[in-house]
Amino acid sequence: MDQSSTILTPPAEPRDFGFYLEGASVPAGSREVFVRNSPGHGVPVTRMVKCTDDDLDAAVASARRAFDDRSWSALTGADRATILLRTAELLRARIDEVAYWETLENGKPIAQARAEVGGCVGMFEYAAGLARSLHGDSFNNTGDGALGVVTREPIGVVGLITPWNFPFLILCERVPYILAGGNTIVAKPSEVTSATTLILAEILTEAGLPAGVFNVVTGSGRTVGQRLLEHMDVDMLSFTGSTAVGRAVVEASGRTNFKKLGLELGGKNPQIVFADADLEDAADGVAFGIAFNTGQCCVSGSRLIVERSVAEDFGRMVAEKLAKAKIGDPLDESTQIGAITTDAQNETILGYIEKGQAEGATLISGGAQPDLGKGQYIAPAVFTDVTPNMAIAREEIFGPVLTILPFDTMEEAISMANDTEYGLAASVWSKNIDTALTVSRQVQAGRFWVNTTLAGGPELPIGGFKQSGWGREAGIYGVEEYTQIKSVFIEIGKRDHWIK
Numbered sequence: 001m002d003q004s005s006t007i008l009t010p011p012a013e014p015r016d017f018g019f020y021l022e023g024a025s026v027p028a029g030s031r032e033v034f035v036r037n038s039p040g041h042g043v044p045v046t047r048m049v050k051c052t053d054d055d056l057d058a059a060v061a062s063a064r065r066a067f068d069d070r071s072w073s074a075l076t077g078a079d080r081a082t083i084l085l086r087t088a089e090l091l092r093a094r095i096d097e098v099a100y101w102e103t104l105e106n107g108k109p110i111a112q113a114r115a116e117v118g119g120c121v122g123m124f125e126y127a128a129g130l131a132r133s134l135h136g137d138s139f140n141n142t143g144d145g146a147l148g149v150v151t152r153e154p155i156g157v158v159g160l161i162t163p164w165n166f167p168f169l170i171l172c173e174r175v176p177y178i179l180a181g182g183n184t185i186v187a188k189p190s191e192v193t194s195a196t197t198l199i200l201a202e203i204l205t206e207a208g209l210p211a212g213v214f215n216v217v218t219g220s221g222r223t224v225g226q227r228l229l230e231h232m233d234v235d236m237l238s239f240t241g242s243t244a245v246g247r248a249v250v251e252a253s254g255r256t257n258f259k260k261l262g263l264e265l266g267g268k269n270p271q272i273v274f275a276d277a278d279l280e281d282a283a284d285g286v287a288f289g290i291a292f293n294t295g296q297c298c299v300s301g302s303r304l305i306v307e308r309s310v311a312e313d314f315g316r317m318v319a320e321k322l323a324k325a326k327i328g329d330p331l332d333e334s335t336q337i338g339a340i341t342t343d344a345q346n347e348t349i350l351g352y353i354e355k356g357q358a359e360g361a362t363l364i365s366g367g368a369q370p371d372l373g374k375g376q377y378i379a380p381a382v383f384t385d386v387t388p389n390m391a392i393a394r395e396e397i398f399g400p401v402l403t404i405l406p407f408d409t410m411e412e413a414i415s416m417a418n419d420t421e422y423g424l425a426a427s428v429w430s431k432n433i434d435t436a437l438t439v440s441r442q443v444q445a446g447r448f449w450v451n452t453t454l455a456g457g458p459e460l461p462i463g464g465f466k467q468s469g470w471g472r473e474a475g476i477y478g479v480e481e482y483t484q485i486k487s488v489f490i491e492i493g494k495r496d497h498w499i500k
Contacts, residue, residue, distance in 0.1 A: 023211030066212030107339030120172035127176030154182030156235030267424030295400035349399030423465030
């Protein structure tokens, strides 16, 4: 089907969603509902249940029963793989539907949403292979009278709190791997972008996932989210969001049952460009790195650290690239930069643009709000004359704001890249292999790209250094995060008695 010939529009009426419990959708009933307006169109598109504390407790109890009755954890890796592969097949058939609701609630361009959902199919396929290959170890060096065995076992009930910027992608960077390890899940999506999580729940049930293995509660982070992270019957919690909230998650775990945590938090990620790079490629990559998902991306390349000899010309190249990117209706196939997802984030980004100018930085392009007649949009802003102590250079803005800082030596570039509390991602652009490898080894970041950015697949783990988080998601490491290790020492033959 030629997607470019299809003209999509918001629904005439908002779609009602229930929350998900025991393999079925539960309608709102007498509960309060939250109406979500599309940030790209300003019209209501979904109605979500504001779950209660009792609803959250019921979801955790459902996940606990499903784990304890071993309806999922006791299946063979092959059987779990079959359901994950079936999920991938069903998801592939519903890519357009999932992308549509993702775009309506989030504001990202429909073409981007469709590509993300397509990538999520691959995550389920890859995780299916990991379900079959996950294994422990054995130690046959304990003498003829003993054998040591190390097993990997599922950790239990996993609470999963996901953000609004990549509602489906971040979900699928975790769910298939958590399931591959034999765990059960209670998911709490952002209250403004819950639709696609609920659609995935339907798909998983249709694929054959036992009832109670995947449950979804909807509502605010301050109520159901807080109760989930504090719940005594949740064995592990995966949280994606800001470092400030991540710190509160750590504190809550310490106050309750010391649940294991997986945290993917903030970033202030450098893109380091050397004069010997292919500058045309680098300019396109830097523009993509800051404008993708309107800069609302924890791995967004928001700090351009560029060799001084080319800094002025390169900054102009990036600004010209960004000026050509199409800002528009997220449901338009040709749109490259969509809407800002929430009113609060819109105000935050505009506030930083004002603050940058007040601190003395020079805005060389962007920063304005295009009037498209509906929705909220911000043209990517590019700042020069930036000093490292400015707020726009140090704080995570979570929007399309790029700062340019020049360097003279490789050592200075590395030092500038590491001069942050964060360590989530980084890129280097250079045609010198020695330069690229040296920088990639010395910059403190959990994800690193050479002559590209925001790239990779389900095989590669994601996660951060320093205050950008704990643990890893995706790949074999992402399955292992959701297991616990048990050592088993087996004696063979007659015991040598202690008491004679």
